[in-house]
Amino acid sequence: MIKIMINTPKGGVGKTTTATNIALLLAKRGQRVLAVDLAGGLLMSQALAQTPEFAAGTGNKIDSRETEAVPTRFPGSSNFDYAVIDTDDSYTVFEDLLRADQNGWRVISPINPLDQVGLIRIPHELRGVAVGAYLSPNGPKMKVFANMAYPGDATEGATILRNALSIEGIEVLMLTTTVPYASTTSAPIRLSDAAYNTALNNLLAEIGI
Ligand SMILES: Nc1ncnc2c1ncn2[C@@H]1O[C@H](COP(=O)(O)OP(=O)(O)OP(=O)(O)O)[C@@H](O)[C@H]1O
Ligand SMILES: [Mg+2]
Known part of the structure; x- marks a missing residue:
């Protein structure tokens, strides 16, 4: 089972949106998906529970939990191809995963380039994460991407994020x-937006999925 964790040390950047849509997209591809909801609001769980892909009797399952640290074991994991894990910003994902010496995790970190506060804070915090990952070559790998959680020009957003990451010397993570x-009325599910759908497929391809 491949574990895809969505985590950014900041609220409102698109963690739940990304996790929910990746879980649904993989399920639509016919993969067996365990959607793990570690975010307090349970928005992903509630949204996926209403989709036919996650109905009882399908190969897919929703697992919501309250834990202090990122769980490293998932009972029944041999029944799934992917775990897609939504978190909130209270999780120190990398510390948890490095402490448990976990490998094989994919951590992806959405950043909203139009959120000025996050743009300063997140790259600084991720620099520490990047150093930790560098020192642990078999440990978890993290990648970040620009998620336009506000309406705006995506090309411009990418440039803004790349510049912010380069100040910390970590643009290699992008x-x-x-x-x-994606302006849909079905939030958090946004796959009906063609450009959003395509981008999410491209994003997964970039991390080898
Ligand atoms: N690509 C996108 N297109 C349109 N709206 C988006 C996109 N990404 C996120 N949003 C919107 O931005 C807001 C924040 O997104 P989301 O809830 O996914 O962030 P979060 O990081 O999970 O937040 P929290 O820290 O509160 O859990 C929501 O209203 C969501 O619908
Ligand atoms: Mg969330």
Whole structure:
């Protein structure tokens, strides 16, 4: 089972949106998906529970939990191809995963380039994460991407994020795919927006999925 964790040390950047849509997209591809909801609001769980892909009797399952640290074991994991894990910003994902010496995790970190506060704070915090990952070559790998959680030009957003990351010397972490703003009424599910759907597929391809 491949574990894809979505985590950014900041609220409102698009963690739940990204996790929910990746879980649904993989399920639509016919993969067996365990959606793990570690975010207090349970928005992902509630949204996926209403989709046919996650109905009882399908190969997919929703697991919501309250834990202090990132769980490293998932009972029944052999029944799933992917775990897609939503978190909130209270999780120190990398510390948890490095402490448990976990490998094989994919951590992806959405950043909203139009959120000025996050743009300063997040790259600074991720620099520490990047150093930790560098020192632990078999440990978890993290990638970040521009998620347009506000309406705006995606190309411009990517440039803004790349500049912010380069101030901390970590632009190497950035995926080339930018996820555009999707104006749908079905939030958090946004796959009906063609550009959003395409971007999410490209994003997964970039991390080898
Ligand atoms: N690509 C996108 N297109 C349109 N709206 C988006 C996109 N990404 C996020 N949003 C919107 O931005 C807001 C924050 O997104 P989301 O809830 O996914 O962030 P979060 O990081 O999970 O927040 P929290 O820290 O509160 O859990 C929501 O209203 C969401 O619908
Ligand atoms: Mg959330």
